[in-house]
Amino acid sequence: MPVRVAVVGAGYFAQFHQEAWARLPGTKLVGIADLDREKAANAAAKFGVPAFSDHEELFDVTKPDLVDIATPPASHLELVKAVAVRGLPAICQKPLAPTLEVAQEVVATAENSGTLLVAHENFRFQPWYREMRCLISNGRLGNLHGVSFRLRPGDGQGPLAYLSRQPYFQHMARFLVHETAIHFIDTFRFLLGEVSGVTARLRRLNSHIVGEDAGIIVFDFATGQTGLFDGNRLNEHVAENTRLTMGEMWLEGSAGVLRLDGSARLWWKPQGGKEALHPYSWPDTGFAGDSVHALQAHVISHLRDGTCLENSAREYLRNIEIEEAVYRSAKENRHVPL
Template identity: 55%
Template sequence: MARLRVLGVGAGYFSQFQYLGWRNIADADCVAIVDRDQPKARALADRYGIPAVYGDLDAALDAVKPDLVDLITPPETHHACVARTTARGIPTICQKPFGTSYADAVALTELAERARVPLVIHENIRWQPWYREAGRMIDAGKLGTLHSIAFRLRPGDGQGQDAYLERQPYFQQMPRFLVKETAIHWIDTFRFLMGEVAAVYARLRRINPVIAGEDAGYIVFEFENGTTGLFDGNRLNDHVASNPRRTMGEAWIEGSTGVLRLDGDGGLWWKPHQQPEVRHEYDRGPDDTFGGGACEWLQRHVVAHFVSGTPLENTGRAYLANLRVQEAVYRSAAVGRRIELASFDPLTSTFPSLQFPKV
């Protein structure tokens, strides 16, 4: 089979990790980058051996005729871009946050489904090697009957006037920040490891007054199988790690036979019940890219679907479950009570937005 021709759209900070991933995949060629900032796109193209750069999406689609589009742009661009790619029948990977709102994400999903064109959301945290290994251990019965999961987010990048400005300055202006930008990763990963969410309770707050949205909070999860989860997020403090951004924090998964712990360097530690903790050896992936190569693992998964027909994870339709949980979290924080997912519809539920004093 011929190598998949991939068109990358976007040249922002995070795109480097996706272009690196495409360079490493033998069954795919990233043939061009589209971005209005063509000098920035050209720098990325030269860095990753990508032959062409365009300033207009339609011109690029006409010229390179891609088999797959990797959309690495902000949410406000998603609808127009996905409409163009699906109209041409081109499968698309769409960066998260997916769309500008839950309603927009539903509309984009339905647009792709009507066109019978695959739409995959670039949700990469579940592809970090430590979570894939944890999933394999759970599936093999290593943890016995699952009890709970917890993640303590501490990237340490959110303090002071210059918080986030070096890498992703738009973070400062997001009215919804911690959950929409960051905790959504662990909503997805918790579902991957523990199953579907039955209910949530959340308390959210803003610690750094220079940003618009929330940057700390607690989310309590109840899963349909009776297990529980806790997301404890605080972007201002860091954790013990050689690189706090490698795992972004620490995790614990508890079961009847013991506890699996993730440390800040991607190490997994297994503590059998009432026995000493020991290191669990596995391949943690490369140290010189994001999340142990998580972007590349997601991309390899998508390529495998088109080459071998393996099922896709995180299609647009599947990803809407994450966004329903996200909306329930914001509703819980706004109204101060537990929200059951079975009776919650983000399209019909109204609730006050979180308000933080202006500085």
């Protein structure tokens, strides 16, 4: 029997969740809910499923086996409580909650009811990062020195910034780190391991938004490497689609440098040699190399076959603790150990 999946949320990014569930083998999208009934109806019509404006009615009518929460973070605690009461597993979009304290309550709610809660953090499932991880594991880079990422999606200029996709971005008091750099906190940890300290400088470039939209963060890793995140959302990097990779990455080791460009190509430069394209394949469909689909397939494999799970909500709290340290570092103008 297919796993019956109900999606709560019909905003911009929820479309990637819905579309991926509709074509994932072994699952069945059974309904979509959103506070905006028209949005829910438009989304549901694409897949021939019922639409709801109330999540409780969605659960009562469709009787899902799994709930996918794809709504803004302020709604997550209420929704996780509603799912936990019914004893259902859930996937919840990041950020898990507006603050670390509320995120801890979200996680405790699921754990106290004995239900599975997974953070929807899809960047680590983007195929270029999976390939990087394989090359690291295979020893291609030798002893790793560090990682750096230069974020330049170019979507944050002027008074209309973000309004066409996710307008609530303009009003977030914490923006660049809480909404965007959190992806790279998780990805850096996926590639290099645990973070032991951070130093950050954050600022706001676009006066039409509330939160910070530029910053530099230096990460210390427990095994001695260093990470650098250099981000601003106003400028563009070189790419036909600046949102595909959001920027460029360099992984450096004793054997050479692995570079990710804006077209999701990987380039390998061995120490003392010439840079050359590293061939690998990835699906050019869905969101960012079909990473939403890959995350969902990963969760279904865990539920059905007991395979090892990445991104449990409990494990994901560590990313939010690091986020808090980043904001503390910027506020207090100092290095913050973890």
